[in-house]
Amino acid sequence: MPVDLPMSDAASDLILAEDGSLVRRSILPGGVRLLTETDTSVRSVSIGMWLPVGSRDESAPHAGSTHVLEHLLFKGTARRSALDIAQAFDEVGGESNAVTAKEHTFYYGRVRSADLPLAVDVLADMITSATLAPEALATEREVILEELAMAEDDPTDVGYETFLAQVLGPDTALGRPVGGTAETVGAISAADVRDHYAEHYRPANLVVTAVGDLDHDALAALLGQRLADGGWQLADGATPDPRRPDGEDPAPGAGDAAALVPLRLARDTEQTHVYLGGPGITATSGERHVMSVLMSILGGGMSSRLFQHIREERGLAYSVYSFSAGYRGAGLFGLYAACRPSRTAQVVELMAAELTAMGRDGVTEDEMRRALGQITGSLALGLEDTSSRMGRLGTAELVHGRYTDVDEAVARFASVRAGDVQDLAARLASSFTTRVDVGPADAA
Known part of the structure; x- marks a missing residue:
């Protein structure tokens, strides 16, 4: 039976049992949404932190800024250097990465269940307290330009991105490539990135999902504490921001x-x-x-x-x-x-x-x-x-x-x-x- 996920605190502690696992959803203070699936047959946890902002939410002059911001969150916080962030997962045999898409950005990690507090601490620190230093932007910009150049060397990447742009509209936000272009990435300033970060990285926009050997209530408490440590104001009774609105199916083409x-x-x-x-x-x-x-x-x-x-x-x-x-x-x-x-x-x-x-x-x-x-x-x-x-x-x-x-x-x-x-x-x-x-x- 499908279960609706309403955007109010009335949805707290939604509980479903499925195939021996337990699925729960809570809306935490600040409007943060937490969804977990407890499975004690494994000894690990996969956790993700999602923001519903992607390349389609950018203005044309700032195309690629969401992807740039994703990279910069790994470059350091007030508490951790870029090396500290990398070593945190490496030294426990875990893994961590991120994805920027057209309609969301996603940071994730996978660790032993005993190391879940570490994963929450590092990811929450990145989400709430990235320094976004200009010197980090200067270095990471070159990395991203190399990434774009690598895609240009791959005919399947070039063909697919061009195909998407032509079908969705090359002059539309949705049709633009997720990573932007060499020109737009080169023009993005540290102020542009900070503005983008301040606008979208907020409690009411954050969705956290986790699956594995975990306790929902313990994770909710830990997550709230780590987000608060990062300076986020987590007001009781706050509701999440509305989801991206639905749209009609696109009109069919008329082509042979x-x-x-x-x-x-x-x-x-x-x-x-x-x-x-x-x-x-x-x-x-x-x-x-x-x-x-x-x-x-x-x-x-x-x-x-x-x-x-x-x-x-x-x-x-x-x-x-x-x-x-x-x-x-x-x-x-x-x-x-x-x-x-x-x-x-x-x-x-x-x-x-x-x-x-x-x-x-x-x-x-x-x-x-x-x-x-x-x-x-x-x-x-x-x-x-x-x-x-x-x-x-x-x-x-x-x-x-x-x-x-x-x-x-x-x-x-x-x-x-x-x-x-x-x-x-x-x-x-x-x-x-x-x-x-x-x-x-x-x-x-």
Whole structure:
């Protein structure tokens, strides 16, 4: 049974038992949200601290500032140097990292359960008390420029980012690359970063999720104390900031894949990397389970249509698959293949034809059965990883505002019918708007 996650203190101590584990949610003083899943069968804990701010929340001149800030939080606090932060996890055999995405920033660690207080102390110190020193910015800016340069050397990175920008809108905040560009990163000042930090890193914006051998109440007390030690004002009765508002599914395109003029990016490669697709569905769409089944059948594994018909039967590509991405008010679908330049036109035609055939003729019950098995099996395997389960709690809180247990998730996938998949495939097959080719300059 799904459980709503309301944004009020009435939601404190929401308790669910699932498969021998205990899921709890509390809204702490200051509006901090804490979600935990206690599992005493392991001897570790994965913990994450989430802020619902990403690259889509930046202004154009400050593109990349969220990613820069993520890097700078590892560069030192009033209590710790950058080396102290690194050594804190290394010396207990733990791990720590962070991710900046289009709609959130996420700091996480995984440690033995006995070392959970250390992980909370270090992550809370980073979140509340980063020094953001100008000299650290100067050094880390060079690191980020190297990171951007490394991505530019990878044709798949270049193609994917260009494809996303074209589908979502190159002049929109959502369409811009998460890391910004060399020009925008070079222009970001220490004052810009501090303003961004002060605006978004607040108690009412913070979500903490943890899974493993832990006690919810003890973690709540420890977290509150460490955030207060960092100078955050944690008022009783405060409510969290509202979630990012929902948006309508994007309007379908009106494109025929065969008629698309590709955007060509010249790179000194042996293959042409092709991205083909258009608008999809949002992260909260009622069709998201249908999309998952469709993607599994079309290009989600070695038994998928794209893999079998393009690689196995014809030998035209080594790597070929389909993908989708959903955001608030936007989404996309895509097909990817890497092949020798002389085969590009044939591969593009075959990829589009597979989606068209799915929309015209439907899918078989065997395909539906395999897709359900692949999806639910992957879900079950993910439950053996505390980090995956911790991420699942974060998505439930930040994106959906609802916790869905595993049985309910499986039931929703099982409720998808072949006709649902066919209907969505037919819409997507007539919605191609974008093709990006990355490869040799003379491939055209």
